[in-house]
Amino acid sequence: MSSTERLQRYLADERDGCGDEEVSQRLAELEEIDTAAGGPSLDADVGLLSALANETRYKIVRILHVAGEELCVCEFAPLLNVSDSAISHALSQLTDAGLVTRRKEGKWRKYRATARANAVLIALDGSREL
Amino acid sequence: MSSTERLQRYLADERDGCGDEEVSQRLAELEEIDTAAGGPSLDADVGLLSALANETRYKIVRILHVAGEELCVCEFAPLLNVSDSAISHALSQLTDAGLVTRRKEGKWRKYRATARANAVLIALDGSREL
DNA sequence: CATTCAGTTGAGCAATTATTCAATCATATT
DNA sequence: AATATGATTGAATAATTGCTCAACTGAATG
Known part of the structure; x- marks a missing residue:
């Protein structure tokens, strides 16, 4: 048909x-x-949403959003009950998706939520009881 | 340790x-x-994001958002190159996630984007070049 | 320069997901 | 009633994902 x-x-x-x-x-x-x-940003948008569509990664971004400051990898560990390796994988995927940025400071790595991450979380919060 | x-x-x-x-x-x-x-809405939020984190489903929501009106299932079919069944599965998941609503009209089913879906897409658009 | 520590990377595996096919439900038409 | 059509559902399967383990990189420190 x-x-x-x-x-x-x-x-x-x-x-x-x-x-x-x-x-x-x-x-x-x-x-x-x-x-x-279906513009060219479709793939990037789906990538961003995929990055957020996982409890571990979503919590990381939420934590950074609430914290409002950069956090060290070692500060996530006590809050997420997955391995350090899983946290690192999660942070890489979030970085690739443009949801967090990374900064080196000595032997520590610090991550911060991007403006885009904050915008999406704010939209989720603001639309919750629409 | x-x-x-x-x-x-x-x-x-x-x-x-x-x-x-x-x-x-x-x-x-x-x-x-x-x-x-990590409030109680965490699971629902991840569910919503998971529903959007797929090209077929994302395109459906985008199309409904751009259309600004309800569309019949039979109108999606020419635009998405997956089976009718896949479209139906996608629409069910989107409905469960609160991203679209369904309405019967005779033998046709019409879908519309919810306010929440529109809010999230607008946030994605607005934050694209931040 | 060997060691220690923070974090990353890649392989491997279990679990989940996306799609299709076939069968079914529901509505309209003959 | 029988048939046709629009759409949904469930089972099956292929593909993807999320995690852990082990090995590794890079930076500090003895």
Whole structure:
């Protein structure tokens, strides 16, 4: 079945006309919507969301957001019951996604939430009881 | 190794005092941050983010956001190259996560983005070039 | 310069996820 | 009632993910 036959029946149902013309017009509208929806930032956005979609990583970002300052890796460890290695993997993925930044200070590494991370968390908080 | 020994060395490095007292005070601060970070909405938030962290589902929500109106399942199909079944699974997960709402109209089902979905997408857009 | 410590990296494995196929439900039509 | 259509559901499977362990890097310190 062509992908548009069902759409054709739908439009015939909803609207009065059922001509091919109206179908292809609606299809063009949908393509336009799709193009506007799927820009080049789609992959990066899904990457960012994937980075946040895990309890360990989400907690790290939340902790940094609440702390409002940079924290040392050694300060996360007591709060997350996973291995140091898991924490390091999590921090790398968050860094790649643009959610945290890293800074060296002697033998310690300090991480901070980015403006983007804060913006997303604030949106989540603000929309919770909409 | 106790989880706090490294923290103790860190604090001794950063600050002047290195007493047990200062360590346990910082630990208490961190626990407080952790509590503030990890409220009951943590699971729901991770669920919401997981629902968005997939190209098919993200595109559906984006399309609904851009469209600004409810769309029929049959209108997604031409834009997403996955099976109808996959689209239906995606829509169910998005509904469970509170990102879209469903409405029956005859034999057609129409979906709409929720206010929360729109808020998150707007935050992503607005924070892109921070 | 050998050792220690903080953190990272990669391999491996268990658990989860994304998709499809087939069957089913629900609504409309004949 | 029987059939057709839109959509959903569940099972099966391939792909991805999250974690740990062990080995490693880089920086400080004896």
